[in-house]
Amino acid sequence: MPLELVANVTLAGLLTGLVYGLMALGLSVIFGVVRVVNFAHGEMMTIAMYAAVVLFAAFRLDPFVALIPVAAAFFVFGYALQAGLINPFITRPEHTQFMLVLAVAIIMVNALLMAFGPDARNVPVDYALESFSIGPLLLDTVRVYAALAAVAIAGGLFLFFKFTPSGRAIRACADNYLGAKVVGLNVKKYYALTFGLGSACVGAAGCLMVLLVDVTPLLGPGYTLLAFIIVIVGGLGSMPGALLGGVLIGISEALAGLFFSPSAKSMFSFALLILVLLFRPQGLLGKRP
């Protein structure tokens, strides 16, 4: 096995992993704050990918540009979902909310199936086949751009939470629901805001992802599971953790695909999940509860 091949595959996995990380970041933000298990996360990602496909097919809109309206639309959708459907159920037991979102996910996947059929679609941009070469390494252009965009968006989100009043308020709600209410924060509004932001992340990630893989309606559940694995491995409540988890999963998937077989790549992700749950349940960068 030539070293260049391993290095190239690893790098490709790392770059893809950063996009995974952005997707997982959305989930981490939602789960970490609102404590809703967004079982529709992967399905939302898939919808975002289809949105990019449609916008490109109709308007020749480059996904990097389509990212903006798609993320905005997802923000609105996420806000509405939380405010309209989930917020009223906040006092119900955990598994009720979980089932609720699961039901929404099932509807989404199959609505996509009905609308687009099972065949794979993609976004054939002009630069899809270009690549950078740095010494012996060969990096796909799209992958590099997508990874950079993912990091930029993640960075923006990080700054939002650290420095803006809304961001700080959201962190307060996450840390202490009762305390936040006592202080007078409109927790339900911030929950909706958070779901909107998390959804926007997914929307953006989807636009980036469709440049790297073809989309079918059935990708949804796989991405949901992947997002959860990344969040758990990286650590709940940790934004860098989501990116780190994404990179780890991206690399392990790539290497598993290289050394074993393409279908075995998820097995390693699951094995990693089980190991983390057993030995370090707070994740690599998470805080011990």
Add this chain to the structure above:
Amino acid sequence: MKALLAATPKRALFLMAVLAGVLLALPAFANAYILSVAILILYFAYLGQAWNVMMGFCGQLSLGHSLYVGIGAYVSAALFVHFGIAPWIGIWASILACMAAGAAIGVLAFRFGIGGVYFALLTIAFAEFTRIGFDHLDWVGGSGGFFLPVAQREINDVLALRGSPAMFYYVMLALTVAAFAFCTWLLRTRIGYYWQAIREDPDAAQALGINTFRYKMLAVIISAGMSSLSGVFFAFYYNNLFPEQIFNMSRSIEIILGPIIGGTGTLFGPILGAVVLTVLADGITELMAAFGWEIPGVKQVFYGTCMLVVIVFLPNGIWPTLARRLGLERREGGPHG
């Protein structure tokens, strides 16, 4: 038993008698299509009850139950195809294998305090892991599928599970009735009470002396063992097994839909849910075929919508409300117990 009968309202007993009569006589007057739908209903009713033991009774959410169906199916099928071992013997191996799988998940989860959503995710991970594993297991056909030799349909050999659709119907009916009786009995034992206590409030349960680890393990193992039987049935009824289908997450979701819609934690819920879902889903498929529409995914959208509607408006499922309306509620307790 006598106390049970005495506490049940006359109306309910009458309805149950009528239902029993219809169920027993069904193959005599139903055509092949209705019989196959009936078998499907019973299959999901049975499996729903098995899942309900874990979730409805003990409060542990499993979203990877297809794992047990798949293992049950493959173990008995492999023993039959490779070693000629008849299913009524192979069934025991299936049950043991599934109990072991359930125990493994239980130990991993409960020893390390994994519950709720994380537990559900763990069950999904195990099912998916096994699906991919079986895809690569050539001894049982791998992703290409595992096939059982189809025997003639005229000769009914129950112990070998070879025979007519009517035979399969009665087998599934017997299993469903047995499961119902078993669950009814379980709920009235100490195990049943302890499970419900754990479901309602694990901390309070512990303070009353309940070893929550032991009883949660028991719930998982019993649920897994029960589920394995439907796997065996599946293998010998359909005669072909594909990892992509049998371990698929969609199967796991189908399993839980019945109990959720009918009412988790109740005895009739899973059965009612299976009936409602299968009948309506089939109705939709028929309706669409009549119009000449062939759109994949409609059935699942329907399932999802049902689930949504039930969770929002009838969070305890259809059965509790229905039972109250029809006056079928059993009077609990009494000074003589």
Add this chain to the structure above:
Amino acid sequence: MAETLLSVRSVSKSFRGLRAAAEVSFDVEEGHVVALIGPNGAGKTTCFNMIAGALAPDAGEIRFAGRRIDGMRPDQVCLAGIGRTFQLVKPFAGLSVLDNVIVGALRRNSHVGVARRKAHAVLERLGLEGKRDQPASALTLPDRKRLEVARAIATEPRLLLLDEVMAGLRPTETDRMVAVFRRLNEEHGLTILLIEHVMRAVMALSREIHVLHHGELIASGSPDDVVRHPAVLDCYLGEEAV
């Protein structure tokens, strides 16, 4: 005559640097009713949780009938003979009142029929027999508190830990509860350790009182002594009395 049933020796517990309990030591003699009082945050519930097995002490030992129980799981502690109630009641909301108590009775009576008979008897004693078929979620707060006590008593404990059972009750209800506990203690020899803020109940029931403040035991003795103790008056200045 009275043997030491519960012995708490130099027990300490800290949470991330905050000392909730600091070398607390006290005994509870068999057949006595002992109260643990102190301002909020004094460490009373922490002590309870350590006795009941919900928390493990950082240091010290706890002995029950001579056996060490610190570090045991809550269900093992119950098996050893200690029952407890929770400050914020935890009824099994989806089960009937009777079923709630049956769960408790099943600890010592594995046959459901026998457990049911015993549950009826306990409900009778606590005045809840008339509501036995109601779902626990439908009960008022005072009834939920009685249910909590009934459930714990059904496990046939030698020692009952009561955590602020009188909180939120009107004076008449408080008096009724006090009467129930007094009967349990005098007729059935049940040893009781209670955390209470309602001094009316404390003074009516207790034989000894231990006072906690900032995790430390600052006074112990008979009710009359403790009520006059300078350190106690100091920390309770402004608190509700009688």
